[in-house]
Amino acid sequence: MTKITAIIPTLNEEIHISNAIKSVSFADEIIVIDSFSKDNTVALAEKHNVKIIKRKFDDFSSQKNFAIDQAKYPWIYILDTDERVTPEVENEILEAVKNPKDFVGFNVRRTFFFCGSKINYGGCQRDKVIRLFLKEYCKYSGVVHERIVANGKVGFFKNKIDHYSYKSYDHYISKMNHYGQLRAQQFFEEGRTVNLFHILIKPPARFFIHYIVRLGFLDGFPGFVFAKTQAYGVLTKYIKLWLLNRNATNER
Numbered sequence: 001m002t003k004i005t006a007i008i009p010t011l012n013e014e015i016h017i018s019n020a021i022k023s024v025s026f027a028d029e030i031i032v033i034d035s036f037s038k039d040n041t042v043a044l045a046e047k048h049n050v051k052i053i054k055r056k057f058d059d060f061s062s063q064k065n066f067a068i069d070q071a072k073y074p075w076i077y078i079l080d081t082d083e084r085v086t087p088e089v090e091n092e093i094l095e096a097v098k099n100p101k102d103f104v105g106f107n108v109r110r111t112f113f114f115c116g117s118k119i120n121y122g123g124c125q126r127d128k129v130i131r132l133f134l135k136e137y138c139k140y141s142g143v144v145h146e147r148i149v150a151n152g153k154v155g156f157f158k159n160k161i162d163h164y165s166y167k168s169y170d171h172y173i174s175k176m177n178h179y180g181q182l183r184a185q186q187f188f189e190e191g192r193t194v195n196l197f198h199i200l201i202k203p204p205a206r207f208f209i210h211y212i213v214r215l216g217f218l219d220g221f222p223g224f225v226f227a228k229t230q231a232y233g234v235l236t237k238y239i240k241l242w243l244l245n246r247n248a249t250n251e252r
Helices: 017-023 041-045 060-070 087-098 169-189 196-213 216-251
Strands: 004-010 029-034 051-054 075-078 103-114 117-119 128-134 138-141 147-150 153-166
Touching (some): 017 041, 029 060, 117 216, 128 138
Parallel strands (some): 029 051
Antiparallel strands (some): 075 128, 103 128, 138 147
8 A cells, every 4th residue: 555644743833834834745644743833734624625633742752643543544754844855755655655665664864954054064964764664564663853763764765845944043042042041841750950060061062063063164154053053952952941941949
């Protein structure tokens, strides 16, 4: 059976949702799983031929795995709302489900756009994610930066999808705060603590890795801003963890 269910997780994505749905119009079923958006995301999605599921958000893996369980068809294509499937990748997807060659999933590389600028370096040159897979053999794992755990061989597509990750600097900061809170909560539940190494060393080290080691400087000023924001994400995570630990201590 070669039919595909496309799944689009959403939360306040009115800017992206219509184009995201059009991007996977090749799918036989499209599921939008929404975390009770407060903008027009759902209203805009309802204008298209999609199935809408509303579910309270707990973590990224649980949200996606729940949607996968609702899918009619064996092949799943997961699309983040800030991604666009190019015609070249669409052709590869359709060919892959017809002739998977013993693969249970396929990695796709992404062309990364940051605040309107294309980022070629800083680690983005190695960016890849499993987006197409057989639900029987693949599930998501991880609270933040979730990944597919595949029980079988995983292939690669030759072409790239477009990834418009952050439409503005403010949008980036809001996402980093959200991711940072989730990651800090996970660390807190694991009993981790924060020291000066996490605050003073790890953020600059992250900047150095993205800007120097991964050649972010070749992207000019956008590459500098991208590396700087990656460092900010690390700092935010540990500050939030420190606050969780402090509040727990005060309550005791």
